[in-house]
Amino acid sequence: MSKYAPQTGGNKPKQKISGLQSAKERFVKWLNGDFDSAVHIMETDETPYSNRKEIKESVAGIKSDLSSRDDVKRLIERERKSYYRLYSVVAIISAVLLIGVLLFVISYLPRYGKENPETTAVVARYITKGVEETGAVNVVAGMILDYRAFDTLGESHVLFTALVCVMILLRMDKKNRRTQFEDYYTTDLMQFHDISKESIMRCVGMILIPSIFLYGIYVLLNGQNGPGGGFSGGAVMGGGLIIFASAFGFGVTDRFFTRRLSNVITFVSLAFYSFAKGYVFFTGANGLDNHIPKGTPGAILSGGMILPLDIAVGLVVACTMFGFYSLFRRGNIGGD
């Protein structure tokens, strides 16, 4: 067993409070910080290393040492044993309670579809005046990208935030560039799963991928006129990229889809989004004319800012989808 392996309890001298100890002894122990009865209560096991340097070393050690996996398993098992029963009982009780409360509340809600002029006033305005005010036939697109554009501005950044978090977790850096996981992919997977022999995948991909991309672009560009828009069109295109990469290998996609390109696309799209909407908010709030033509409803160039915003969102979504796939597969977003 490696010296870096986490200790799994038992070998740590634990202070026991017995009746034999006098109050004074216990007080002295508390004063010295020897006694900690809060460990093993829901939070993680008390650390064998409370030292910053030791932690760094141990992380490096655990990564190089596969034998520590058993210890991790044992640690998890021990945690499960002591709290599994209590947790499951409490969880079931609270879940049942929550379900009961929510069902109870639902019975008091206004009936679905029942006309109530007071509560549907806002929606009615979207439906009756939406096309005229936003220039988009698709009222939903008009609502999310024009009436309530601020929420959507936040929502598109939620996706970006998620991408950044996944990048922090999974992207290979100098610290973990050559780990056992990377070796696993470069050797084992390639041997047993040679992509160049995937003829079915390639044949189907040849036919499917162009049509998927065309469909994605169609959905993306028609967000203002029909169901679709940035999020759905981008998701379709991202899916196309993923199929492309799994059929032909990352070697092919890396030729055009590099990390740099992905960063630039994300940056330009989101910056454009922020500033375009910032401009509209600014002019709208100050009572200025924003000089953005609404266009004829139904035409491709209609709905004011909706089309360019949809394109921006779509590109970000496509990059993010493919980025997730690529990060999970091999710890990088694209070729360097």
Add this chain to the structure above:
Amino acid sequence: MDFITNFPLFTIVLSLFSGVLCMMLSGKNARRYTIIYECLLIVLVSCVLWYTWTTNSAFTYVMGEFPAPWGNEIRAGVLEAAIALLFLIVMLCSILAGTHFLLDDIDESKLNLYFTLINLMTAALMAMTWTNDIFTGYVFLEILTLTSCGILIVREIGRTTLAAVRYMILNLMGSGLFLLGVVLLYDVTGNLLMVPMRGRIAVLSQDPNNMMVITMAVGIITIGLSIKSGLFPFHYWMPDTYGWATPASGSILSSLVSKCYIFLLIKIYYRVVGIELFETMPIRYLLLALGMCGIVFGSVSAMRANNINRMVAFSSAAQIGYIYMGIGIGGTAGFTAAIFHIMAHSVTKSQLFLTTPRLADVSGGSLKFSALQGSAIRDKNAGVFFLVGALSMIGIPIFAGFSSKLLFGMAAVENGYTSMIVSVMVVLAISSLLNALYFIRTTIRVYSSSDQTDRHRIRHRAAYNVPMLILTGANLALGLASWVFADLIERGLSMFM
């Protein structure tokens, strides 16, 4: 309409842009840019505070060309501006003082991603402070949830990942409950903006059936946000989250993120439910009870901890309990005390979380009490800053902690009936005693001499001392001129109406 009214919009949109921009910069440049940008934001928000203070009124700002019930809106009053300013100052101080540890904890190639998250978090904090629309609150609450997990896992040791998973599960549960509550309110009122919603709720509350739905919705929202901010039964994620994160993140998570949720909750009580209606709901007494339990149990857990970071983190649980107790006491005085404590605790806790790793650094890197003996003598500056934080936590006069305890007591006397006054006073006394016990024990330990010679000299760089002095100054200002801040909060609360 004055130009200053545009500033809240700028703080949000520019922060979102800065987040994306930092991804393109190198780590060092991203850090420089973020620091300069935060300074700019402080100037912008100070202007808003000055404007709302001199005109003595709040303004709403239409986001786009569609006015209130159809489009989004943000709103700025004295209180929002003051809270936003406080958040920004603490954020800047945490980044500046935590830089030394950041470079140590984070891989260089990921430093720019850290500042991306910091900027997105700033955007979320700003948006949640300014928002006048309950759904905008939810959207930016999501960003805050994700970024807070991100700045936790960025220190790539196994423990932060484990802590982040637990933190994220609880946080998502909170978000889900919040969303359920919003959906219920939207279903009965048909509005998402706060003011029209309150108008509808005032009408609907006459009918007991609708009142039931409203009470449940507010209850679910309250539970969701109290999970996220760490109220008593949900406070066990705190020690791992705050204790293992890199110091800058620990300070930001404990003093900004959890406070932002509470501020949103207070805003919902005032601007969506209406404070008169809220006072009649039983939720208030639940919050009072849970807050009191949190104070006592948090302090007891802090006493039992043998690691200084865990102790400080558990004392956070107690302080969150104070804030909810203020909400439970109710009335303008109770809410004033709660918001004052948000300010006092943000300033104090960030200071404590930024000094403990420094003390550990001169003690061979250990955070255990036994190793910390004499660490304040080895690193005098950090020792003094820790002392200030500890004294403020105990509630020694001239520090912020004292003023907030005084305000809580006064609020109880003003608003409560006898049993409430007695219980609040008893809890305050017990908690002060417990706080004093464990903080004085720690202070004596870090100041008593030891034979330890591990004292690799730390250069007392201005980058650490200046932000800590700013936090100390803010602490003293809150303590010495508490009536100014209490007056400001009261004025802000009256603008909420």
